[in-house]
Amino acid sequence: MLNPSVVGKTYPPMGYDVNVRKIHEYAKATKNPSPIYAVPRYEIDKLPEKLQAPPCFAVVAQSDIFDYILNDKDIGIDYPKMLHGSQEFEFFHPIYSGDHLVTVGKILNIDDKHNFEQLDLELITKNQDNVIVTRGVFTILIRKP
Amino acid sequence: MNRDNIAINEKIAEIEIDKYRPIYYAAASGDFNPLHIDPELAQSFGLKRNILHGLCTIALVVDAVGSKIGNPAAVKKFKCRFVSPVYPGDMINISIKEIEDSIVELEVINQDNNKILDKVSVHISNTVPD
Numbered sequence: 001m002l003n004p005s006v007v008g009k010t011y012p013p014m015g016y017d018v019n020v021r022k023i024h025e026y027a028k029a030t031k032n033p034s035p036i037y038a039v040p041r042y043e044i045d046k047l048p049e050k051l052q053a054p055p056c057f058a059v060v061a062q063s064d065i066f067d068y069i070l071n072d073k074d075i076g077i078d079y080p081k082m083l084h085g086s087q088e089f090e091f092f093h094p095i096y097s098g099d100h101l102v103t104v105g106k107i108l109n110i111d112d113k114h115n116f117e118q119l120d121l122e123l124i125t126k127n128q129d130n131v132i133v134t135r136g137v138f139t140i141l142i143r144k145p
Numbered sequence: 146m147n148r149d150n151i152a153i154n155e156k157i158a159e160i161e162i163d164k165y166r167p168i169y170y171a172a173a174s175g176d177f178n179p180l181h182i183d184p185e186l187a188q189s190f191g192l193k194r195n196i197l198h199g200l201c202t203i204a205l206v207v208d209a210v211g212s213k214i215g216n217p218a219a220v221k222k223f224k225c226r227f228v229s230p231v232y233p234g235d236m237i238n239i240s241i242k243e244i245e246d247s248i249v250e251l252e253v254i255n256q257d258n259n260k261i262l263d264k265v266s267v268h269i270s271n272t273v274p275d
Contacts, residue, residue, distance in 0.1 A: 022173075029173035030204035031160060033212040055211060055220050056204040063175040080190070084199040086226040086264075089207075094218050 002110045002117045003076045011105035016061035020097040023053045053095040058125045058134035061101040085141040093133045100128040117142045158209035158239040170201040196230035209239050222268035228260050
């Protein structure tokens with residue numbers, strides 16, 4: 001069972017340095033249709049030094065804190081029973097190579113439904129200018145036995 | 146950004162999910178949950194085989210919209226519910242269902258016309274930061 005007392009719990013910032021190679025790798029993995037990313041890996045140095053990342057790239061910067069939170073024993077997530085229920089993203093500002101991103105996390109809500117428990121997790125990512133680039137709300141469902 | 150590029154009921158993308166897509170996405174995102182990369186383990190959890198990451202499906206949809214309107218940075222907000230898994234070999238079809246002001250509602254289905262995502266909405270903006 002999820003522990004409802006963790007609602008409101010916040011998690012310390014985790015940093016991530018964005019580079020051209022990672023943006024290119026992510027764009028290729030997500031079959032991004034933009035011709036900007038179409039170069040093969042061996043021509044990656046032809047990409048601009050300040051390369052704009054696809055909108056959802058923040059998930060790369062958020063993955064460490066996401067894993068950290070899901071493994072927080074205080075919450076009590078039964079990992080094999082976990083499903084991704086729904087997702088919201090707000091894209092406030094583009095991400096570029098050279099950015100230093102910092103993500104913080106917060107448990108927004110825990111709800112006991114009929115067949116599952118629901119956890120809403122907020123991740124907010126800012127850049128080196130303290131500008132929010134992306135806010136994500138991840139709704140995680142834990143199946144009941 | 147040009148919202149005139151989109152029309153209701155228009156299919157904006159048809160994307161094949163190849164066998165290796167979950168592995169590429171795991172490497173790019175750092176999400177190596179075995180449900181996404183190990184077909185046998187996924188079957189032990191009642192799935193047909195390994196499934197694509199939900200966040201990869203979202204990226205495919207957001208990028209398809211951004212590409213269609215001509216500026217990915219004009220996509221300001223995205224919401225969806227996950228209703229069915231995406232398997233390697235599937236075809237994802239993305240269509241415009243409704244357009245109201247700055248909100249575009251999408252249909253995201255597989256090759257069998259089953260919904261992959263539900264309540265899919267994208268907010269797009271005319272003002273884009275540098």
